[in-house]
Amino acid sequence: MGDAKDVAFDSDARVRALERRVERLTALVGLVFLVAIVFAAWRMLPHKLAARGFVLADARGARRAELALGLDGAPMLRLNNAAGRARAMVFVKPDGAAGVKLADSAGVNRIEVELDAGGAPSLRLTGADGRSRVALGIDDAGSGSLVLRDRDLKPANAGTPPPR
Numbered sequence: 001m002g003d004a005k006d007v008a009f010d011s012d013a014r015v016r017a018l019e020r021r022v023e024r025l026t027a028l029v030g031l032v033f034l035v036a037i038v039f040a041a042w043r044m045l046p047h048k049l050a051a052r053g054f055v056l057a058d059a060r061g062a063r064r065a066e067l068a069l070g071l072d073g074a075p076m077l078r079l080n081n082a083a084g085r086a087r088a089m090v091f092v093k094p095d096g097a098a099g100v101k102l103a104d105s106a107g108v109n110r111i112e113v114e115l116d117a118g119g120a121p122s123l124r125l126t127g128a129d130g131r132s133r134v135a136l137g138i139d140d141a142g143s144g145s146l147v148l149r150d151r152d153l154k155p156a157n158a159g160t161p162p163p164r
Helices: 002-044
Strands: 053-057 063-069 075-080 086-092 098-103 109-115 121-126 132-138 144-148
Touching: none
Parallel strands: none
Antiparallel strands: 053 063, 063 075, 075 086, 086 098, 098 109, 109 121, 121 132, 132 144
16 A cells, blocks of 8 residues: 555656646746747847937946037047046047047146048147147148247247257
């Protein structure tokens, strides 16, 4: 008689084990089906993402980088410091001119490099007040120019003999 109980117990255990396997296999089949649907949907979607701008924020929520279109529709990339102030910008103007601006920690543009719409390059260095101290450029005709100014915005070398 003990054998009948053991067989019944053994049969019940085997049935429970088979039921657990069926449950696991059902869950696995469901997961595979879900992955197949997601994959199929992903394949049908266009492979590009369109937006008017993107913002990267740090863990505190400060905007650290922005890729956006300006009010004039021109694209620009802005890199900010931890305080959210712009430190570097790359831009293309509506007329086709392109440039880079680097700012100090106070947000004053200190270095500006630009190519105008025709391709003529220029470089401008400014003081902490944002006023130009050095300007270097080449015009469309190929002529170069260099302007140096002191803190009062007067020509830097006027009346000063060259150093020896």
